[in-house]
Amino acid sequence: MIAEVILAASAGVAAGVVFARRPSAAVGNGESAHVETPGAEGSDSRFDQLLRSLTVGIVTVNARGQIDSLNAAAATIFELGARPVLGRALIEAIPSFELDRRVREALGGHPSRGRITFGAASDAPTLAVATLPLDGTDGALVIASDETRLFELEQTRRDFISSVSHELRTPLSSINLMIETVLDNDGDQEALDLFLPRIKQEVDRMTHLVVDLLELAKAESGRLRLRRETIDVSKIATTALANFEPRAERLGVRLGFMGEAARLDGDPDRLAQVFVNLIDNALRHTPSGGSVDVSVVPQEGALTIVVSDTGVGIPFNDLPHIFERFYVVDRSRARDASGTGLGLSIVKQIVEAHGGTIVADSVFGRGATLTCVFPVARAAATPA
Numbered sequence: 001m002i003a004e005v006i007l008a009a010s011a012g013v014a015a016g017v018v019f020a021r022r023p024s025a026a027v028g029n030g031e032s033a034h035v036e037t038p039g040a041e042g043s044d045s046r047f048d049q050l051l052r053s054l055t056v057g058i059v060t061v062n063a064r065g066q067i068d069s070l071n072a073a074a075a076t077i078f079e080l081g082a083r084p085v086l087g088r089a090l091i092e093a094i095p096s097f098e099l100d101r102r103v104r105e106a107l108g109g110h111p112s113r114g115r116i117t118f119g120a121a122s123d124a125p126t127l128a129v130a131t132l133p134l135d136g137t138d139g140a141l142v143i144a145s146d147e148t149r150l151f152e153l154e155q156t157r158r159d160f161i162s163s164v165s166h167e168l169r170t171p172l173s174s175i176n177l178m179i180e181t182v183l184d185n186d187g188d189q190e191a192l193d194l195f196l197p198r199i200k201q202e203v204d205r206m207t208h209l210v211v212d213l214l215e216l217a218k219a220e221s222g223r224l225r226l227r228r229e230t231i232d233v234s235k236i237a238t239t240a241l242a243n244f245e246p247r248a249e250r251l252g253v254r255l256g257f258m259g260e261a262a263r264l265d266g267d268p269d270r271l272a273q274v275f276v277n278l279i280d281n282a283l284r285h286t287p288s289g290g291s292v293d294v295s296v297v298p299q300e301g302a303l304t305i306v307v308s309d310t311g312v313g314i315p316f317n318d319l320p321h322i323f324e325r326f327y328v329v330d331r332s333r334a335r336d337a338s339g340t341g342l343g344l345s346i347v348k349q350i351v352e353a354h355g356g357t358i359v360a361d362s363v364f365g366r367g368a369t370l371t372c373v374f375p376v377a378r379a380a381a382t383p384a
């Protein structure tokens with residue numbers, strides 16, 4: 001029997017959140033919702049239980065657009081808190097014109113499905129909402145599930161694709177322009193001498209970017225294979241520093257090292273990559289006359305690596321973001337504008353694959369300090 005259904009708002013659920021006491025509802029395939037009164041009290045409480053355990057939010061609205069019932073998930077999803085909302089107009093309880101419009105359409109017999117974002121804030125919740133005429137009554141049913149996380153992931157993917165496209169398009173158009181100029185000059189030697197090294201530089205930049213992207217994709221899908229062996233981290237640090245020495249000298253930046261032999265069960269190539277990225281960043285942001293210092297500190301149960309510089313530093317608000325893919329604080333702050341913002345996200349993945357953590361500290365204008373801490377088995381903590 002399709003009933004004088006429903007939704008007497010009495011069952012004792014917290015803070016005005018009430019379940020239909022007697023009805024059982026079966027939602028049809030998108031066209032309408034069918035509600036019946038069950039025969040036995042037992043099935044009634046089972047239905048209450050079912051509603052309570054659902055993670056999708058369910059709200060029923062009467063012909064006047066007032067809320068007749070809702071389950072606990074709906075109260076959470078629509079952030080209703082402890083407000084009593086039964087009997088209130090839907091738009092008052094849930095201030096969304098889009099939801100209101102779609103419920104009115106459902107009341108007029110027209111179902112709909114689609115996402116609704118509640119509010120304009122960047123972290124505004126996004127819900128997948130279905131609105132259906134409630135078969136046999138003049139009311140409507142709203143079914144909502146929280147898709148905020150999914151929506152964010154889709155956004156991240158879109159941002160990622162547009163960042164990659166942008167990063168590749170810039171060098172490609174500059175290569176194109178240079179080749180056109182060479183061709184316009186009939187392969188003139190002077191034009192070749194001028195443009196070939198620059199073309200090579202742009203190709204190197206793109207290769208670097210693609211290698212980084214592959215690396216990152218591997219790390220993020222959990223396929224970063226570590227070739228672990230017992231290594232002396234200080235040795236890896238000093239080798240990396242020695243490779244940077246000519247460049248540091250050219251830039252007028254002093255390189256320093258402090259540390260002692262320190263054993264770690266790790267991948268030597270990956271850890272060298274960590275040092276290379278951190279020292280490269282430090283050098284690129286430190287003006288002439290400044291210094292970059294690396295230290296390796298073995299302690300009981302942990303090994304700490306610190307790379308600090310006396311350069312421009314990182315603004316406080318940017319600190320939490322610098323490990324994100326493609327995050328570049330401000331190109332004009334670096335000595336060159338070549339960074340693509342992938343280095344630190346790769347470093348973070350490598351450090352985490354070794355079970356470690358990385359944090360950045362900075363007093364803006366007075367340098368930056370990047371600290372990695374790796375757990376070390378007790379026996380291995382003693383210096384090599």
Ligand SMILES: Nc1ncnc2c1ncn2[C@@H]1O[C@H](COP(=O)(O)OP(=O)(O)OP(=O)(O)O)[C@@H](O)[C@H]1O
Nearest residue numbers: 281282285313322328329339340341342343344368
């Ligand atoms: N030592 C530092 N001093 C000041 N800013 C830094 C320092 N290290 C990193 N940053 C900031 O963090 C951003 C992200 O660093 P990251 O290494 O991920 O990218 P990148 O150096 O710009 O490019 P890539 O490493 O991919 O060539 C940099 O663009 C820079 O703005």
Ligand SMILES: [Mg+2]
Nearest residue numbers: 277281343344
């Ligand atoms: Mg970098």
